[in-house]
Amino acid sequence: MLPSDPLSRVLYVDLTKRRFEIQQRPELFEAGMGGAGVGIRLLAEECPAGADPMAPENPIILAVGPLVGHFPVASKTVAMFKSPHTGNLGESHAGGRSAVSIRMAGYGAIVIRGASASPVYLVIEDGNVIFRDASALWGVRSSATVGRVIREREPGSGERTIMRIGRAGERGISYAGVITETYRHFGRLGLGAVFGSKKLKALMVAGRRALPVADRRAYREAYDAIYQSATQSTLMKKYHDLGTAMNVLPLNEIGGLPTRNLQSGRFEGAETISGEHLAEHYLGRRVACAHCPVACIHLAAVRTPHPSEPYFWKTSMIGYDHELIYSLGSMLGIADPTAMLQLFDEVEVQGLDAMTTGVVLAWATEAQAQGLVGTAETDDLTLAWGDAASYIAAVSRIVTQPTAFYRALGRGADHAASLYGGEEYALTMGGNEMPGYHTGPACHLGYLTGARHSHLDSAGYAIDQKALARGDTLTPDGVVDALLAEERWRQVLASLVVCFFARGVYTSEVALRALATVGFERTADGLLRMGAETLHLKDAFKRREGYDLTALRIPGRILETESPLGAVDEAFLRQALARYAEEV
Amino acid sequence: MAKRLSVVDPDRCVGCQECMFACARRLGQGGLEGSCIGVHSNGGFERGFVVIVCRACAEPPCATVCPTDALVPRPGGGVKLDADLCIGCGNCARACPFGAVYWDEAQNKPQICVYCGYCARYCPYDVLALEEIQEVPDAAQ
Ligand code: SF4
Numbered sequence: 001m002l003p004s005d006p007l008s009r010v011l012y013v014d015l016t017k018r019r020f021e022i023q024q025r026p027e028l029f030e031a032g033m034g035g036a037g038v039g040i041r042l043l044a045e046e047c048p049a050g051a052d053p054m055a056p057e058n059p060i061i062l063a064v065g066p067l068v069g070h071f072p073v074a075s076k077t078v079a080m081f082k083s084p085h086t087g088n089l090g091e092s093h094a095g096g097r098s099a100v101s102i103r104m105a106g107y108g109a110i111v112i113r114g115a116s117a118s119p120v121y122l123v124i125e126d127g128n129v130i131f132r133d134a135s136a137l138w139g140v141r142s143s144a145t146v147g148r149v150i151r152e153r154e155p156g157s158g159e160r161t162i163m164r165i166g167r168a169g170e171r172g173i174s175y176a177g178v179i180t181e182t183y184r185h186f187g188r189l190g191l192g193a194v195f196g197s198k199k200l201k202a203l204m205v206a207g208r209r210a211l212p213v214a215d216r217r218a219y220r221e222a223y224d225a226i227y228q229s230a231t232q233s234t235l236m237k238k239y240h241d242l243g244t245a246m247n248v249l250p251l252n253e254i255g256g257l258p259t260r261n262l263q264s265g266r267f268e269g270a271e272t273i274s275g276e277h278l279a280e281h282y283l284g285r286r287v288a289c290a291h292c293p294v295a296c297i298h299l300a301a302v303r304t305p306h307p308s309e310p311y312f313w314k315t316s317m318i319g320y321d322h323e324l325i326y327s328l329g330s331m332l333g334i335a336d337p338t339a340m341l342q343l344f345d346e347v348e349v350q351g352l353d354a355m356t357t358g359v360v361l362a363w364a365t366e367a368q369a370q371g372l373v374g375t376a377e378t379d380d381l382t383l384a385w386g387d388a389a390s391y392i393a394a395v396s397r398i399v400t401q402p403t404a405f406y407r408a409l410g411r412g413a414d415h416a417a418s419l420y421g422g423e424e425y426a427l428t429m430g431g432n433e434m435p436g437y438h439t440g441p442a443c444h445l446g447y448l449t450g451a452r453h454s455h456l457d458s459a460g461y462a463i464d465q466k467a468l469a470r471g472d473t474l475t476p477d478g479v480v481d482a483l484l485a486e487e488r489w490r491q492v493l494a495s496l497v498v499c500f501f502a503r504g505v506y507t508s509e510v511a512l513r514a515l516a517t518v519g520f521e522r523t524a525d526g527l528l529r530m531g532a533e534t535l536h537l538k539d540a541f542k543r544r545e546g547y548d549l550t551a552l553r554i555p556g557r558i559l560e561t562e563s564p565l566g567a568v569d570e571a572f573l574r575q576a577l578a579r580y581a582e583e584v
Numbered sequence: 585m586a587k588r589l590s591v592v593d594p595d596r597c598v599g600c601q602e603c604m605f606a607c608a609r610r611l612g613q614g615g616l617e618g619s620c621i622g623v624h625s626n627g628g629f630e631r632g633f634v635v636i637v638c639r640a641c642a643e644p645p646c647a648t649v650c651p652t653d654a655l656v657p658r659p660g661g662g663v664k665l666d667a668d669l670c671i672g673c674g675n676c677a678r679a680c681p682f683g684a685v686y687w688d689e690a691q692n693k694p695q696i697c698v699y700c701g702y703c704a705r706y707c708p709y710d711v712l713a714l715e716e717i718q719e720v721p722d723a724a725q
Binding site: 069070072100103104144147148151157158159181182183208209210211212213216217219220223227231285286287288289290291292293294295297299316317518 | 598599600601602605608609612613614615616617618619622623624625627628629630631632706708709
């Protein structure tokens with residue numbers, strides 16, 4: 001690392017004492033480079049064994065990497081914390097302007113300790129932290145308003161990130177997210193609840209630093225090569241054209257789009273909620289994360305009439321992605337795109353994780369249909385497939401919690417099913433609600449084994465789909481090897497920190513070249529070793545907190561509903577899990 | 585003919601800030617310091633973006649208010665900074681109605697677009713272009 005690179009500066013903020021200090025930690029960044037590699041090391045230092053995720057002892061760590069601010073598509077921040085949702089490793093990634101702003105303010109990582117006695121928001125600048133009273137912002141109905149108020153009140157427009165929570169975070173819903181730049185999220189695993197437990201309503205970071213390079217000419221040449229491939233690659237073009245929503249129709253076609261709580265892998269309404277349909281009829285704007293030319297963020301323009309006055313419309317810009325279309329669309333049997341988008345909007349207003357919310361509601365719908373709960377529990381709502389209005393009402397009740405049933409839903413499908421039954425169709429893996437792919441055994445093994453229990457950990461769905469296309473037969477050992485190789489490499493990308501969408505652009509060779517121009521001399525082997533070590537550290541943290549791969553619950557539903565590769569076999573999954581536990 | 589940077593269609597801007605990084609990279613460094621172009625949201629990402637860059641005025645107010653003549657009007661439009669003369673008073677930055685005079689805090693001097701067009705080369709969506717300044721007949725005359 002170049003000695004003048006501000007990456008090695010770690011900002012420690014103590015919310016209890018309202019103090020901060022900056023430490024130089026070059027050894028941390030030499031070892032872990034940034035992002036996930038540095039984040040897990042800081043988490044191990046900061047988070048005591050057995051910590052209560054909602055207590056002041058649970059730290060929030062935000063880490064960026066050496067390529068952020070230097071190269072395009074290195075645009076992510078990695079958050080690490082102990083998850084109030086799973087009680088284990090919490091890791092969530094977000095783009096927007098978060099990573100660039102942290103880097104431009106002159107930090108490689110931010111560690112937030114303790115808890116404030118009263119609501120607070122932080123303004124973090126180069127060398128300074130301001131603690132601002134947020135009492136008036138606490139309880140504001142919409143998360144969007146919070147962003148708007150801070151945007152108006154603080155300087156630094158265009159060169160800052162504003163991370164904030166909604167009421168879901170204030171009230172400790174275990175899957176509350178943190179929203180940044182209105183349309184990007186630290187969505188999964190409950191970072192929003194941890195913010196709320198610390199009375200931290202928002203966090204603004206701003207700056208416009210220079211970053212040193214080792215060789216100016218080599219730097220500009222490497223930049224141009226990456227920029228060219230990022231703007232010309234066909235995959236990146238697809239992300240720009242239809243966005244991740246491009247997956248809906250192909251997945252449905254093969255029968256891998258989870259529908260109605262995975263009672264089926266095909267949705268007869270897929271056409272109207274597809275990326276193609278939304279782009280044609282709703283797309284109003286595309287926006288980008290800072291320093292990313294792709295602009296994959298798709299915003300739908302939704303016109304809603306005034307309830308009584310004719311010709312009086314309001315137009316809302318609502319973000320959409322494959323995972324939302326799955327969890328709040330097909331999973332709930334909603335085929336009406338306007339209604340689906342309005343449901344997205346309510347989830348956003350409350351500040352919940354969209355994926356978990358959808359899966360929780362899908363479980364609740366089935367539980368109600370089966371008579372496990374009645375209208376006394378649901379506060380008079382009848383949850384029924386396709387009925388978006390009831391789901392919108394239920395989302396707000398998850399946060400306001402009028403009954404014990406909603407309090408249970410506020411802790412996820414696992415918890416609710418442990419109280420009311422219906423475990424076999426509570427679609428969680430490792431305690432986290434499943435993502436939007438039911439492609440075969442590899443996707444589910446990815447959710448079960450992945451450090452974050454996310455489809456992004458090791459992309460098992462890609463292994464399934466490749467096998468399907470080629471007509472290959474998967475074996476437990478083969479799947480485990482492929483998942484591990486992918487997850488290890490992704491630790492490298494998540495440490496640099498490069499958006500996974502650009503994984504085709506940032507090959508090992510390209511990453512090494514870029515790193516060298518900014519003063520990180522590494523080898524291909526060195527990168528791989530670093531990736532494996534990061535994954536190992538995450539696994540060690542998880543085991544310390546009681547994680548046991550061989551004791552994971554496998555929901556019966558994923559075995560019952562045929563996948564594109566046929567029925568998923570429990571013995572196959574168990575065998576693979578045992579092997580994974582040895583290998584990792 | 586003098587050239588200037590033109591914001592062809594700000595409604596096409598996606599807010600990627602490639603242009604801002606390009607401007608800083610011209611000097612061979614990473615980050616944003618020294619960038620003379622700014623892109624910020626129009627009051628939230630949902631409303632699109634504003635692109636702020638020197639438009640090379642024919643009668644630049646920044647030069648008019650400079651007490652030391654450090655900002656010299658360029659034939660055809662725009663200004664050139666003579667850094668030796670600049671006393672860092674900040675009048676120019678306050679005088680520009682667009683906010684296109686950026687500030688170098690370390691040197692305490694303005695940073696002004698040099699009309700090189702490097703940023704436009706990295707705009708993926710053709711929002712920016714380097715154009716010859718056209719003489720617009722003044723209707724009042
Ligand atoms: S490069 Fe183009 S699209 Fe990107 S922020 Fe600048 S003007 Fe907007």
